[in-house]
Amino acid sequence: MSLKPYSKLPELNTANVLLVENEEEFQKRLSEAIVRQENSVNVTVRLARCLPLPVENAEGRPRIDLVVFIVHLRSEQSLLSTEASLKHLDSGYFLGKVCFLVTGARSGTVSYERLASIKRTAASLNCPLLMTEDKTTEGVHTAAQRVLNILKVSAGLVPMASGLYLSTLIRCSMPTDSDWQNQD
Amino acid sequence: MDADELLKNAKAVANNMSEYQHNLPQDTPDDREFPEAARTELLDECEEQYEQLQQLQNEITLAESESPQNPPNQAADRASALRAELKEWLEIQPNLLSSNPEVLLAVGKEELPRLNKQLEMVLSCSQAKRDKLKEVLKSEQKWLEEKKEVLKAATEQVIVLQQENDRLSEKGVLEDMKKKVQKVKDYQDSLLETLGDILAEHFPLPVQEGNANKKKKGITTEPRADLISLHDILELLMNKFVETPHEPYVMINETFWPPYIEMLLRHGIASRHPEDCFKIRLEAFY
Amino acid sequence: MDDSVKQLLRQIIRKIPSSKLESTLTKWDHLSKRQFRSLDFTQPKWLFCENLLSLCEENDLTVKQVTELDMLYHIEHPNQGTWYACQLVDAEEETLSSELVHFRESFKKHLKYLISHIAVKTKKNDDGSIWIRIAWGDNFTRPNHLKPSYVVHHLQTPYVFVSGLTAKYKTLLHQALVLSTRYRSITDVHLSGRCLSALRDLLMRQYKQVFPTKYPRPLQERNPLPSTPNIENEHMKHTENRLQMAAEVFGDGALPKLETAVYKLETKYRDNGNEMLSGREEPFRGEVRFTSSNLLESLKSCVSSGIACAPVTPLLSSITQKGRNYFVITDKGPGISRPPGPKI
Numbered sequence: 001m002s003l004k005p006y007s008k009l010p011e012l013n014t015a016n017v018l019l020v021e022n023e024e025e026f027q028k029r030l031s032e033a034i035v036r037q038e039n040s041v042n043v044t045v046r047l048a049r050c051l052p053l054p055v056e057n058a059e060g061r062p063r064i065d066l067v068v069f070i071v072h073l074r075s076e077q078s079l080l081s082t083e084a085s086l087k088h089l090d091s092g093y094f095l096g097k098v099c100f101l102v103t104g105a106r107s108g109t110v111s112y113e114r115l116a117s118i119k120r121t122a123a124s125l126n127c128p129l130l131m132t133e134d135k136t137t138e139g140v141h142t143a144a145q146r147v148l149n150i151l152k153v154s155a156g157l158v159p160m161a162s163g164l165y166l167s168t169l170i171r172c173s174m175p176t177d178s179d180w181q182n183q184d
Numbered sequence: 185m186d187a188d189e190l191l192k193n194a195k196a197v198a199n200n201m202s203e204y205q206h207n208l209p210q211d212t213p214d215d216r217e218f219p220e221a222a223r224t225e226l227l228d229e230c231e232e233q234y235e236q237l238q239q240l241q242n243e244i245t246l247a248e249s250e251s252p253q254n255p256p257n258q259a260a261d262r263a264s265a266l267r268a269e270l271k272e273w274l275e276i277q278p279n280l281l282s283s284n285p286e287v288l289l290a291v292g293k294e295e296l297p298r299l300n301k302q303l304e305m306v307l308s309c310s311q312a313k314r315d316k317l318k319e320v321l322k323s324e325q326k327w328l329e330e331k332k333e334v335l336k337a338a339t340e341q342v343i344v345l346q347q348e349n350d351r352l353s354e355k356g357v358l359e360d361m362k363k364k365v366q367k368v369k370d371y372q373d374s375l376l377e378t379l380g381d382i383l384a385e386h387f388p389l390p391v392q393e394g395n396a397n398k399k400k401k402g403i404t405t406e407p408r409a410d411l412i413s414l415h416d417i418l419e420l421l422m423n424k425f426v427e428t429p430h431e432p433y434v435m436i437n438e439t440f441w442p443p444y445i446e447m448l449l450r451h452g453i454a455s456r457h458p459e460d461c462f463k464i465r466l467e468a469f470y
Numbered sequence: 471m472d473d474s475v476k477q478l479l480r481q482i483i484r485k486i487p488s489s490k491l492e493s494t495l496t497k498w499d500h501l502s503k504r505q506f507r508s509l510d511f512t513q514p515k516w517l518f519c520e521n522l523l524s525l526c527e528e529n530d531l532t533v534k535q536v537t538e539l540d541m542l543y544h545i546e547h548p549n550q551g552t553w554y555a556c557q558l559v560d561a562e563e564e565t566l567s568s569e570l571v572h573f574r575e576s577f578k579k580h581l582k583y584l585i586s587h588i589a590v591k592t593k594k595n596d597d598g599s600i601w602i603r604i605a606w607g608d609n610f611t612r613p614n615h616l617k618p619s620y621v622v623h624h625l626q627t628p629y630v631f632v633s634g635l636t637a638k639y640k641t642l643l644h645q646a647l648v649l650s651t652r653y654r655s656i657t658d659v660h661l662s663g664r665c666l667s668a669l670r671d672l673l674m675r676q677y678k679q680v681f682p683t684k685y686p687r688p689l690q691e692r693n694p695l696p697s698t699p700n701i702e703n704e705h706m707k708h709t710e711n712r713l714q715m716a717a718e719v720f721g722d723g724a725l726p727k728l729e730t731a732v733y734k735l736e737t738k739y740r741d742n743g744n745e746m747l748s749g750r751e752e753p754f755r756g757e758v759r760f761t762s763s764n765l766l767e768s769l770k771s772c773v774s775s776g777i778a779c780a781p782v783t784p785l786l787s788s789i790t791q792k793g794r795n796y797f798v799i800t801d802k803g804p805g806i807s808r809p810p811g812p813k814i
Contacts, residue, residue, distance in 0.1 A: 046701075046702050047702070126262060
């Protein structure tokens with residue numbers, strides 16, 4: 001059973017975000033940072049390892065406004081697990097309710113191929129792709145802020161802006177060969 | 185219900201939700217001053233909105249369960265969603281949240297400082313951007329100046345080099361030669377002219393004296409009518425000498441005035457042919 | 471004291487690291503108080519050795535006393551070299567316990583009867599085990615004290631741990647053990663490692679075991695940190711299940727320290743892709759070897775972090791269940807082709 005974007009009623013002044021990460025390590029810190037930062041809106045964070053989500057939680061789970069996929073470029077498993085999870089997500093989510101978070105893009109040891117492939121996926125789905133730095137507290141803080149911004153728009157809490165519009169605006173572009181040449 | 189309507193409904197839900205947030209009275213201290221009537225009115229409106237929301241939600245669930253799960257085509261879905269949203273935005277009318285002035289006042293009070301802050305942020309942001317652009321402009325201008333100078337210096341250098349080139353090239357040499365030749369020709373012309381003038385002035389043709397003289401002297405050799413001037417004699421001699429250096433002799437005939445010939449011979453300008461006394465030639469001066 | 475004894479003492483002192491010298495010598499107790507005080511432990515080792523040698527000469531120590539030093543050191547620090555575990559089976563009588571003196575005398579007698587040129591030394595340890603040091607010799611050479619074998623037997627249990635034993639003397643030792651402990655035979659348990667206490671814990675199930683419960687809550691019990699109500703983990707139950715499973719199979723807390731696990735394959739090749747190898751009648755012989763500084767800990771964390779999929783394969787869980795780390799797998803099933811290990 002795949003997750004559907006509009007199957008439940010929204011709650012008042014609430015936004016819910018789902019963080020999906022195979023290693024289950026960065027999401028804990030990120031979730032704490034998110035919850036700590038936001039005071040005016042009631043933000044709930046749900047952590048998962050992969051999709052599909054266990055069925056037994058389905059009643060208690062609120063409507064998910066944003067699904068964030070966290071990909072660690074240092075591990076191939078992370079990428080594969082994310083791509084497998086993508087299949088279980090309803091297509092309605094890709095109209096502005098999905099975001100990709102990539103860590104470790106600055107590292108020299110990581111091959112460019114992984115980043116290119118995740119960029120291609122994000123570009124084909126027209127979703128935004130954020131690069132983050134997960135080792136320092138500032139990095140986590142910044143990442144939380146950015147996720148919160150996107151979350152507020154996807155949840156409809158920002159007047160005049162919708163998730164679809166924002167995602168079209170900041171979606172990832174297809175990586176070209178020149179990116180790779182610049183890398184060298 | 186097809187996908188279009190479905191998506192439009194979805195957008196409507198989202199929109200309503202955003203409106204909803206504003207509608208809800210916040211826990212502000214102003215609340216206490218709220219008269220009961222306004223509050224009940226607001227709550228009624230909230231109820232209405234909520235009912236609408238519920239209705240839309242039901243419609244959505246119905247539509248989702250009815251429509252077959254066709255393979256999701258991302259691009260088409262996205263296009264229709266955008267179109268639906270656009271339509272919604274075009275149709276939407278700005279309307280008051282409620283007609284109650286107290287409610288509007290409270291909402292306005294809250295909204296205005298927020299707007300103020302946002303606008304301040306925008307202001308500072310655009311100011312920063314403008315300053316940055318100014319800097320960029322300055323640096324670009326400087327760059328342009330430098331490039332212009334470089335261009336100027338380069339063109340000057342090019343001209344100098346071209347001149348140098350001209351001077352030394354074949355064409356230049358040819359031109360030089362031509363000029364020299366021209367100069368020499370001019371000089372020659374001027375010399376000939378001067379020569380002609382001098383000759384005309386100092387060595388004129390003997391004029392025919394009038395008939396009165398004829399009676400005085402017994403033997404008066406009347407100059408021939410077709411005597412050529414010294415200039416012409418010299419010219420003849422020079423031409424013959426230059427054109428045919430192996431045969432520089434000119435036959436003396438009656439057109440030559442003998443005294444001039446004698447003068448030429450005596451001053452060494454011309455000399456006779458050793459065998460034939462009727463031939464003279466120009467003496468070599470070099 | 472003749473030269474060979476002096477040489478032996480020198481070798482032994484050389485083997486003992488300087489940090490452990492003082493404690494070992496105190497326990498040894500063959501030097502008088504005055505002599506002991508006169509020793510300077512901060513000297514360089516060779517100098518210290520000479521001093522000690524002279525003191526020992528004063529006391530005129532014998533080989534036996536010198537080897538006692540070696541044994542003391544080994545008892546204190548048993549984790550040198552590899553230990554192999556054996557088990558005595560088929561008790562002749564009901565009473566499994568052997569009295570210490572009886573065992574000691576009968577073992578010495580039997581072993582000397584089997585091979586005469588040996589030097590045997592026994593010592594009872596505080597934890598109820600008896601340590602035996604054997605130096606082997608033959609008709610032409612004196613017993614070699616530099617390569618002794620150590621045998622540890624826990625008197626109340628059927629387990630024997632052996633280290634430093636060559637194949638030549640293995641049967642002799644086994645025979646002697648069997649004869650002196652009133653069992654009928656002794657088998658190899660296929661458990662080996664460097665850490666003696668780990669082997670003992672594993673065999674005698676003295677590590678912290680976890681039993682299946684209906685409502686596993688290992689996460690909450692371990693990290694009672696207040697997570698905010700706004701954060702919820704979708705896979706909480708799965709994680710807890712995993713942790714529980716890992717703990718059930720491998721135990722909790724500090725796990726016994728094993729270094730390797732070896733699986734010898736004698737099965738037919740079963741890959742569909744490789745035509746050359748599959749479809750043959752003879753088994754494809756191979757060996758799978760897991761090595762780590764603490765094998766059980768690493769396997770447990772593989773399972774609990776979700777890298778390996780649970781449930782744990784019986785091949786791995788039999789390390790702890792059966793207490794062995796050498797397995798032979800044949801086509802009849804993932805059992806063991808050798809005579810089965812003791813049913814615990």
